[in-house]
Amino acid sequence: MENRIYNFNPGPAVLPLEVLKEAQSEMLNFKNSGMSVMEISHRSKPYEAVHNQAKADIKELMELGDDYEVLFIQGGASMQFTMVPQNFAHDGKIGNYILSGSFATKAYQEAALLGDAHIAASSKDSNFKYIPKQNEIKLSKDAAYLHVCYNNTIFGTEYKYIPETNGIPLIADMSSDMLSRPLDFSKFDLIYAGVQKNLGPAGVCLVVAKKSFIENSPKSVPTMLRYDTYAKNNSLYNTPPAFGIYMVGKVAAWIKKQGGLEAMEKRNIHKAKLIYDIIDSSAGFYRGHAEPDSRSYMNITFRLPTEDLEVKFVKEALEHNLSGVKGHRSVGGLRTSLYNAMPLAGCEALADFMEKFKKNNV
Numbered sequence: 001m002e003n004r005i006y007n008f009n010p011g012p013a014v015l016p017l018e019v020l021k022e023a024q025s026e027m028l029n030f031k032n033s034g035m036s037v038m039e040i041s042h043r044s045k046p047y048e049a050v051h052n053q054a055k056a057d058i059k060e061l062m063e064l065g066d067d068y069e070v071l072f073i074q075g076g077a078s079m080q081f082t083m084v085p086q087n088f089a090h091d092g093k094i095g096n097y098i099l100s101g102s103f104a105t106k107a108y109q110e111a112a113l114l115g116d117a118h119i120a121a122s123s124k125d126s127n128f129k130y131i132p133k134q135n136e137i138k139l140s141k142d143a144a145y146l147h148v149c150y151n152n153t154i155f156g157t158e159y160k161y162i163p164e165t166n167g168i169p170l171i172a173d174m175s176s177d178m179l180s181r182p183l184d185f186s187k188f189d190l191i192y193a194g195v196q197k198n199l200g201p202a203g204v205c206l207v208v209a210k211k212s213f214i215e216n217s218p219k220s221v222p223t224m225l226r227y228d229t230y231a232k233n234n235s236l237y238n239t240p241p242a243f244g245i246y247m248v249g250k251v252a253a254w255i256k257k258q259g260g261l262e263a264m265e266k267r268n269i270h271k272a273k274l275i276y277d278i279i280d281s282s283a284g285f286y287r288g289h290a291e292p293d294s295r296s297y298m299n300i301t302f303r304l305p306t307e308d309l310e311v312k313f314v315k316e317a318l319e320h321n322l323s324g325v326k327g328h329r330s331v332g333g334l335r336t337s338l339y340n341a342m343p344l345a346g347c348e349a350l351a352d353f354m355e356k357f358k359k360n361n362v
């Protein structure tokens with residue numbers, strides 16, 4: 001297996017082995033250009049083909065039509081935290097936010113730097129153990145949009161429903177579950193995802209938005225922070241992160257080859273169930289952080305009876321070639337990320353390890 005280990009890191013994260021190998025094989029001579037894709041002009045035909053195919057494949061996977069635009073923007077998902085309010089919360093309109101975790105809160109805080117921002121619902125009191133329900137959402141007057149973080153990478157929770165906003169634009173940060181399952185994406189006005197979780201290398205933020213929603217940014221917004229700049233220029237206003245987009249395109253093609261988002265979802269649920277079943281049948285040895293009806297299929301968070309055991313778990317997991325299982329400091333304990341590219345065999349190896357670790361340490 002080329003000395004690769006099972007990589008459960010939350011991001012940057014595991015990429016499909018086939019994709020890495022393909023990129024490796026094209027590294028020195030891309031499409032007979034005698035150069036790598038990193039060395040050719042972003043205005044050249046071979047690059048444009050890569051760029052446009054990636055966009056087309058993403059839209060096909062999401063089953064979106066010509067009324068949607070795919071953009072590639074730099075600055076990560078964190079840049080979107082300010083682009084969203086700068087482009088949409090103006091003229092007295094107020095950005096509305098559901099606080100379901102750390103990134104959701106950061107997005108809200110960026111909007112609050114610029115003006116009024118409203119907390120429409122929050123699960124902070126429970127240390128973000130659950131996703132607020134539809135009936136907890138209270139939109140403000142003059143809402144510009146509702147912003148949700150669809151999968152909470154740090155806390156291990158994920159929306160199981162699409163919030164109903166009664167005509168108020170819906171914006172979602174899907175950094176850690178983008179293209180992991182089919183959804184009615186046409187219910188969203190703008191979706192963004194830092195691709196280093198589930199779709200590629202760091203350096204690209206994928207944005208998929210309704211064309212009519214992004215065609216007119218307010219005059220005062222700087223050129224590079226305007227969605228309309230990217231939309232009007234096919235995300236080629238300036239030099240794009242070409243290698244990252246090339247990799248995203250390869251990952252999108254790989255997902256298509258696996259059977260698309262239905263197949264991804266089926267696999268992802270199966271993989272996550274292996275781990276959740278062990279947590280649930282461990283008689284309290286493993287304690288899941290997320291409430292069962294809010295559990296993420298991408299990031300699984302859990303604690304052990306003592307912190308010493310948690311340290312031991314991380315150390316012994318690595319000895320079993322299972323890497324990146326330490327939790328985030330705001331939850332503590334363990335977190336295993338099972339993105340699209342994590343093979344079933346990796347989850348089976350982890351499940352096996354968890355059973356043995358429990359037996360040896362109860």
Ligand SMILES: *Cc1c(COP(=O)(O)O)cnc(C)c1O
Binds near residue numbers: 075176194
């Ligand atoms: C990682 C992550 C971010 C931050 O992404 P950057 O690309 O590092 O800015 C934002 N939102 C979610 C849900 C994430 O998982």
